[in-house]
Amino acid sequence: MKKSNHAAAVSSLSSRRSFLKTSAVAAAALALPRFSIGRSGPSPNDKINVACIGIGNRGFSVLSELMKDSRVNLVAFCDVDQVLVENTYARGAELRQNFALECAELPAVPLFRDYREMFARMAERIDAVTVCTPDHHHFPAAMWAVRHGKHVYVEKPLTHTVGEARALREAARSRGIVSQMGNQGRTTEGIRLMREWTQAGVLGDVREVHAWSPEFPERIFQRPASWPPPAQTPPPTLDWERWIGPAEMRPYHVSMAPLRWRGFWDFGSGMLGDWACHTLDGPFWALDLGAPVSVEASVDEVNDRITPRWAEVTYRFPARGDRPPVTMKWFEGNERKPPVPKNWEDLPTGPGLPERGMFMLGDKNTLFAPAGRPDSPRLLGTEAMNELKQNMPPKTIPRVKGGPVREWMNAIAGVGPMPGSNFEYAVPLTEMVLLGTVAVRTGKRIEWDAATGRITNDIALNNYVGISARDGWRV
Numbered sequence: 001m002k003k004s005n006h007a008a009a010v011s012s013l014s015s016r017r018s019f020l021k022t023s024a025v026a027a028a029a030l031a032l033p034r035f036s037i038g039r040s041g042p043s044p045n046d047k048i049n050v051a052c053i054g055i056g057n058r059g060f061s062v063l064s065e066l067m068k069d070s071r072v073n074l075v076a077f078c079d080v081d082q083v084l085v086e087n088t089y090a091r092g093a094e095l096r097q098n099f100a101l102e103c104a105e106l107p108a109v110p111l112f113r114d115y116r117e118m119f120a121r122m123a124e125r126i127d128a129v130t131v132c133t134p135d136h137h138h139f140p141a142a143m144w145a146v147r148h149g150k151h152v153y154v155e156k157p158l159t160h161t162v163g164e165a166r167a168l169r170e171a172a173r174s175r176g177i178v179s180q181m182g183n184q185g186r187t188t189e190g191i192r193l194m195r196e197w198t199q200a201g202v203l204g205d206v207r208e209v210h211a212w213s214p215e216f217p218e219r220i221f222q223r224p225a226s227w228p229p230p231a232q233t234p235p236p237t238l239d240w241e242r243w244i245g246p247a248e249m250r251p252y253h254v255s256m257a258p259l260r261w262r263g264f265w266d267f268g269s270g271m272l273g274d275w276a277c278h279t280l281d282g283p284f285w286a287l288d289l290g291a292p293v294s295v296e297a298s299v300d301e302v303n304d305r306i307t308p309r310w311a312e313v314t315y316r317f318p319a320r321g322d323r324p325p326v327t328m329k330w331f332e333g334n335e336r337k338p339p340v341p342k343n344w345e346d347l348p349t350g351p352g353l354p355e356r357g358m359f360m361l362g363d364k365n366t367l368f369a370p371a372g373r374p375d376s377p378r379l380l381g382t383e384a385m386n387e388l389k390q391n392m393p394p395k396t397i398p399r400v401k402g403g404p405v406r407e408w409m410n411a412i413a414g415v416g417p418m419p420g421s422n423f424e425y426a427v428p429l430t431e432m433v434l435l436g437t438v439a440v441r442t443g444k445r446i447e448w449d450a451a452t453g454r455i456t457n458d459i460a461l462n463n464y465v466g467i468s469a470r471d472g473w474r475v
Helices: 003-011 013-022 058-067 082-099 115-125 135-147 162-175 189-199 240-244 270-279 281-286 382-390 403-413 423-442 459-464
Strands: 048-053 072-078 128-131 151-155 179-182 206-213 294-299 311-317 326-332 357-362 366-370 446-449
Touching: 048 058, 048 115, 048 135, 048 403, 058 072, 058 082, 058 128, 058 151, 058 403, 072 115, 115 135, 128 135, 135 151, 135 162, 151 403, 162 423, 179 403, 179 423, 189 281, 189 366, 206 270, 206 281, 270 281, 270 326, 270 423, 281 357, 281 423, 294 423, 311 423, 423 446, 423 459
Parallel strands: 048 072, 048 128, 128 151, 151 179, 206 326
Antiparallel strands: 206 357, 294 311, 294 446, 311 326, 357 366
16 A cells, blocks of 8 residues: 555544534434335345444454445444554555445444444444444443444344343334344355255254364463552543443453453453354254354363353253254363364375364264365265265355345345344354353353243352443443
């Protein structure tokens, strides 16, 4: 990118700050958005007005997809970290230049540090909202959007607690909005093959699922040397009070923000929250697992503040019709992996299991999905895979082109179905994942009543299931 473009992007920050000071406060609009799943689609001159909450890291990936969509008009950004904002504007200008994009110039987009203020000032100008923040902000940001009748896209995991997820689903139902959780694997060819092969009986009866993931890399999470970590002065570019948001206020420490928050239970959801919505999404959908009846975990150390170095989580699901009960095991940590199944030697992946992966163990065949997302499934055993290739089940599930952001946009524009990871699907998946985090966080067995949304064997654990927020952040 030319220096002049970067300078223009950065210098425009003062004008965006001026916007925050001079914009008139508008009443929050509660009308349904202009675009809805029920209309036939926009006219050629219509644009979908999108506001983005959280525009760094994953937020920029979502923003870059929006920039490539000619139907999108970016109307507001919200982020508490000025460094991320400056990087985003610079990268956005470069993206426009490289792809000759025709979307609105990013420096003209109003910038907020508080999404509550954003909705108060300009809700009537917004059709749809993306939420790409740390986990503890997912629920309040998304709920503010839904209550204003805005279509919403939320990164995974959908919320920080099960109670938040259920409340968000009910609100989305009542407003009739188009929803999407950002677990990218749900739009892939691979996850569709998993479900089609499973439904066609290729695996036979599946009674066990094994999935595994390493520890967080140091760039994502560094364990504090002591607790509580010593108080530090926040960077002048970071609004710490707003970053903390609904969580309990505490002094800033560099081990928490930016980027490294996932291993802190008050802000993130551990490795399960980071990867299980990807890795376990395939078996969850292929087997129609629904809610578990129990969850338990073995961990290296029970700690209510930070995630453990390793964990083994066991979910148990009941029979579904004529399909048998399923035990799903999640192995977390660099030294924690499942037993190597038979026919593994047929795969040219080296002597041991890869860093991440998933097995669905059937009484006919075992399905293996390498890496963390359900992108490239195959059967174990050369003979079994060759036979499958010659007798491939029909493709009965519609395919998605362009990924989860475009799928969401198509539904809003009325030219596509409800997204595959809409809240009706994403909430049960998130619920399964977050029940696992409660077991890991407490080291206790959970017996779950999905009908009531309650833990029945230890009622004190329901404190981890409900909704809580400090004053000023309750929705």
